Amino acid sequence: MSTNLAVIGGDGIGPEVVAEGLKVLGAVLPGVSTTEYDLGARRYHATGEVLPDSVQDELAGHDAILLGAVGDPGVPPGVLERGLLLKLRFAFDHFVNLRPARLYPGVSSPLNGVKPGDIDFVVVREGTEGLYVGAGGVLAKGTPREVATEESLNSRSGVERVVRDAYARAAARPRRKLTLVHKNNVLVNAGNLWARTFAEVGKEFPDVATDYLHVDAASMFFITQPQRFDVVVTDNLFGDILTDIAAAISGGIGLAASGNINPTKAFPSMFEPVHGSAPDIAGQGIADPTATILSVSLLLQHLGHTEAATQVENAVADDLAAREPGVPVRTAEVGDRIASRVS
């Protein structure tokens, strides 16, 4: 049974890092067939199209999607985010947005005195609800009376399914600890739903130790006590912010992987580096493809190729440990080195 992968290289450094991700994937798992889709800023500028329905339908027929990055400064804010990235997350019901944070040996953290092992947690970010649903409106736009609203929508079933997924992930890890992050002292409606659901689903996982933090406190503790986190579950917007903090403390956005996962497999899941298209360094062959390669590891894990997933992650870890500090990265060389470690 071969794997059919849809590939969206996108803009800027996107295609460059995706090429390396595919190189590593091909080395560790022979027989993957790929179909490339031309989506992103370039297509938008050329045709005005963001995500034609026919393309969405085709994507739906694949086993998984690998995405590089989309966007350039010429596209108005929101067009590609809401029209492509978030559209796919919602259409394919990617309710688990999985973002591991791990400080690998050889990588320097901006945090003082933090060693590999001190940062090793995973954020399970809800991916289909909250402030990302696009609810809200504008009254009297451009006038002194203007009012703009944004609405966060949270359903019991939506919260429950991601919370349960996070408990299961926590239960499978050695430390078995799950931290809920919200702001239930201010956002009392949604916060109460999350807290109640968290407590109720917790009864199914008596071995998992639980904790609750407000998002402001959690942001602080990511910096001052990253050791205290094992699995973190949180809503869509808080997860967006927390995972950039997590990326920053574990060596930067160049290493941060993510999976937009539909655990039911009713639709393909989508894997992508957390970083953007970085137009300033595009085309120079100097983008670090590591985040994409780690995203490939998450993809393999999701498709059940557990051993291959571990091989890729270990190869990345070995490569990071072997890098000369201060020597600039060459995109293709990183891919070559990691591919050769897994072949």
Added chain:
Amino acid sequence: MSTNLAVIGGDGIGPEVVAEGLKVLGAVLPGVSTTEYDLGARRYHATGEVLPDSVQDELAGHDAILLGAVGDPGVPPGVLERGLLLKLRFAFDHFVNLRPARLYPGVSSPLNGVKPGDIDFVVVREGTEGLYVGAGGVLAKGTPREVATEESLNSRSGVERVVRDAYARAAARPRRKLTLVHKNNVLVNAGNLWARTFAEVGKEFPDVATDYLHVDAASMFFITQPQRFDVVVTDNLFGDILTDIAAAISGGIGLAASGNINPTKAFPSMFEPVHGSAPDIAGQGIADPTATILSVSLLLQHLGHTEAATQVENAVADDLAAREPGVPVRTAEVGDRIASRVS
């Protein structure tokens, strides 16, 4: 003309740190008359009252309010936050929530290689709008059909006044740089209002250099490049999160001051440390009152006692520089030392 100060010590370490704030205030500005108000968890448990209207009216008659911290684990989430803290911010139209971040000499940052001078910025957090207004509701609570919503309300006038205040603060600082933080690629209604208003008001301040960052990127840059920030303006919730990050990187919540400011002076402004009531260390005389004392400096600044404000901030800086690393803080001693430096 003497100053009439309302004082809310609150719970836990609140009264302890406030006592030191008043000690320093008395030393630097003779003739302040204070009225104490018993509000917070203790009163709530004893009487069920959070903020009686009569007390709110009395508070309104003062020149300013100094608050320690309120809350204990026995109060349901939201009761004191929404019924007291946020109620006062809204009732007294505290639209500028001012939170300076400065790494003082002698204080160690959790960030590698960051020196005093590298962190010296101020966050102007909007204080009366956004997700903090308490809009939203719950459908079918406690059932599988439950839906909980939170609504962010943003008005042109509300955004404009805080943005203008932030520009004015930036224009008065040597670096003259203002960064807008939002998430306008996802929260397009509110984000567009903020971005448009930011651009328009900016025409009044041609000397101020401007920048825009998404909140996730800003959270990362607070950690990886704090030097790039001078004045930051942002909405209520993003400001809540960013200022805890700012506190973390500049030596911790024990040093973070804040002012809930109504620049029109139509109502009293309220000054408080960013930290909470810390019930675990209450009553032991070991809480660091520095954040409260720095809040007193902001209070003096707001009331026009610029020289006294600077004296207090300098005294704090000198005290921090003179502390023996590793020696635990004694609350009253810190107050004594700083008071004696300003007398």
